[in-house]
Amino acid sequence: MAINKNSTGYTFTFAILMVVIVGTVLAFTAMSLKDRQAANAADKKMMDILGAIGVDANRSNASELFAEYVTERIAIDLSGKEVDRRSGALDMKDKSDPFSIDVQRDYRGSVKAAAKANKDDIAGLKSALSGANLTFPLFRCNSPEGKDVYVVPVVGSGLWGPIWGYVALESDMQTVYGAKFDHKTETPGLGAEIKETMFTEKWPGKRMNASGPVLFEVVKGGAPTSDYQVDGITGGTITSKGVGEMVNRTMAIYASYFKSQTQASAQR
Amino acid sequence: MSTESTPKESLFSKKNRKLLSDPLSDSNPITIQVLGICSALAITVQLQQAVIMSLSVLFVLIGGNVIVSLLRNLIPDRIRIIVQLVIVASLVIIVDQVLRAFQPDISEKLSVFVGLIITNCIIMGRLEAFALGNKPGPSFLDAIGNGMGYAWILLVVSIVRELFGSGAISLPGMGQVKFLPQEWFISNGGFYENNNLMILPPMALVTVGIIIWIQRSRNKALIEEN
Numbered sequence: 005m006a007i008n009k010n011s012t013g014y015t016f017t018f019a020i021l022m023v024v025i026v027g028t029v030l031a032f033t034a035m036s037l038k039d040r041q042a043a044n045a046a047d048k049k050m051m052d053i054l055g056a057i058g059v060d061a062n063r064s065n066a067s068e069l070f071a072e073y074v075t076e077r078i079a080i081d082l083s084g085k086e087v088d089r090r091s092g093a094l095d096m097k098d099k100s101d102p103f104s105i106d107v108q109r110d111y112r113g114s115v116k117a118a119a120k121a122n123k124d125d126i127a128g129l130k131s132a133l134s135g136a137n138l139t140f141p142l143f144r145c146n147s148p149e150g151k152d153v154y155v156v157p158v159v160g161s162g163l164w165g166p167i168w169g170y171v172a173l174e175s176d177m178q179t180v181y182g183a184k185f186d187h188k189t190e191t192p193g194l195g196a197e198i199k200e201t202m203f204t205e206k207w208p209g210k211r212m213n214a215s216g217p218v219l220f221e222v223v224k225g226g227a228p229t230s231d232y233q234v235d236g237i238t239g240g241t242i243t244s245k246g247v248g249e250m251v252n253r254t255m256a257i258y259a260s261y262f263k264s265q266t267q268a269s270a271q272r
Numbered sequence: 273m274s275t276e277s278t279p280k281e282s283l284f285s286k287k288n289r290k291l292l293s294d295p296l297s298d299s300n301p302i303t304i305q306v307l308g309i310c311s312a313l314a315i316t317v318q319l320q321q322a323v324i325m326s327l328s329v330l331f332v333l334i335g336g337n338v339i340v341s342l343l344r345n346l347i348p349d350r351i352r353i354i355v356q357l358v359i360v361a362s363l364v365i366i367v368d369q370v371l372r373a374f375q376p377d378i379s380e381k382l383s384v385f386v387g388l389i390i391t392n393c394i395i396m397g398r399l400e401a402f403a404l405g406n407k408p409g410p411s412f413l414d415a416i417g418n419g420m421g422y423a424w425i426l427l428v429v430s431i432v433r434e435l436f437g438s439g440a441i442s443l444p445g446m447g448q449v450k451f452l453p454q455e456w457f458i459s460n461g462g463f464y465e466n467n468n469l470m471i472l473p474p475m476a477l478v479t480v481g482i483i484i485w486i487q488r489s490r491n492k493a494l495i496e497e498n
Contacts, residue, residue, distance in 0.1 A: 009346075010348065010350065015348040015351055018346070018347070019351060022355060026359075026362045029362065030362055030365055030366070033366050033369050033370075037369050037370065037372070037373040040373035040374070041369070044372065044373065044376040048376065188383075189383070193472075
C-alpha cells in the first residue's frame with residue numbers, strides 16, 4: 005500500500021472522516037425518529053397524569069382517556085397569575101399549549117440551581133427565577149368519581165438523577181387526591197420504589213400544611229405525625245427527601261394561584 | 273494477516289461452521305469466557321426484555337464485526353480501539369433510538385443497559401480478536417455465533433427466573449402468559465407461592481452457575497486443571 009498507515013497525517017484524516025460520517029448517520033437517525041419518540045413521550049405524559057387521578061391508561065388508549073378525563077389545561081406564571089387556559093382537543097403540534105410546557109427542561113435550565121441556592125426560602129427562589137420567564141402547567145381533571153381535581157407536575161432530583169411525578173389535588177387545593185412518581189436511575193428496590201403503589205397509596209387524603217412554611221414533607225422513620233407528612237422509603241432516604249423537596253417547592257409556587265382560586269370560588 | 277482464510281474457501285466450510293457452533297457451546301461468551309455477565313444478570317427478569325436485549329446485542333455485534341472487518345486494512349493501528357469504540361457506540365445509539373421510537377415500554381425497562389452494550393466485553397472482544405484479522409464473511413458468522421451464544425443463555429435464564437419468580441412468561445405480543453394454574457397459588461387457597469428471590473439479581477448468577485455446571489460436567493475438557 006502506498007499510504008503509510010502509521011503516519012500521523014493518515015491517522016488524523018481517518019479520525020476526522022470517521023467522525024463526520026458517524027455524525028451524519030446518527031443525526032439522520034435521530035431526526036427521522038424524532039416524531040415517533042415525541043409522540044411516545046406525550047403518551048407517557050398522559051399516562052402519568054391519568055395515573056395521578058387513578059386512571060390506568062396504556063399507550064393505545066392514553067390520548068382517548070386524556071381527552072375524556074382532563075377538562076382544562078392551565079398555565080400560570082411565577083406570581084400565580086393565570087396566563088393560559090385551554091380546553092377541548094389537544095393539538096400536539098401546538099407548542100404554546102400548556103401541555104407542551106417542558107417542566108423537566110425548565111428544572112434543568114434554571115429551577116434546579118435556584119432551588120439549591122434558596123433552600124426552604126420560597127421568596128428567594130421566586131426572585132431568583134423572576135428573570136427566567138417561566139410558566140407552570142396545571143391540569144384540571146374530572147376524576148372517575150366525578151370530582152374536580154387539579155394535577156400538578158413536580159420535578160426534582162433523587163440520589164442519582166432526575167425524579168418527577170404528578171400530584172393531584174382536590175378542588176379545595178389542599179387535599180391530595182392521588183400521586184404518581186417516576187425516576188430515571190434511582191436504585192432498584194430502594195429509591196426506585198417511589199414508582200410503586202406501595203409508596204403512592206400513602207398519599208391520598210394527605211393535606212398541604214396551610215399554616216406553616218413547610219407545605220409538605222416526606223419523613224424518615226416511623227409513622228408520620230401530621231397529615232402533611234408522608235412516610236418515606238427505608239433505604240431510599242435521599243430519593244424520599246427529593247420527593248418531599250420537589251412537592252414542597254412546586255406547591256409553594258402554585259400556592260398563590262390556588263389561594264386566588266379558592267377565594268374566587270368562596271365569593272361565588 | 274496469517275489468520276485470513278484462503279480465497280477459494282466457501283462460506284459454509286467446516287471451519288466456518290465451527291465459527292457458528294463453537295460460541296453456542298464450548299466457547300460460549302457467557303458460560304465459558306464469562307463476558308457480558310453484567311447485562312445478563314440485570315435484564316433477565318422477564319423473557320421479553322431478554323429477547324429485545326439479545327436482538328440488540330446481535331445487531332450491534334453483527335454490524336460492528338462486519339464494519340470493522342471491511343475496514344480492517346484501513347484502520348490505523350494506533351487508534352484502532354477508539355475506532356472500534358466509535359463504531360460500536362454509534363450502532364448502540366441507533367439501537368437505542370429505534371427502541372425508543374418503536375418499543376418505548378421495553379426501552380424504559382432496559383434503561384441504561386442498552387447504552388451499556390457499548391461496554392459489553394463480548395463485542396469489543398470479538399472486534400479485537402476476530403474481525404480485525406478476518407474477512408467480512410467469517411466475521412459475520414462469528415458475530416452470529418457469539419450473538420446467539422449470548423442470546424440462548426439470556427433466554428434460558430430469563431425463562432427460569434420469570435417462571436419461578438412471577439409464575440408467568442411474557443411472550444412478545446401476548447403479554448404475560450400464566451402457565452401455572454391459578455388455584456395453585458396460596459393467595460387462591462393453594463400450596464404454591466412465587467419465589468421472590470428469583471426476581472433479584474443474585475438468582476441470575478446462580479442460574480448461570482447451574483448452566484456452567486451442567487456444561488462442564490458434560491464436557492470434562494472444559495474443566496480447568498487447578
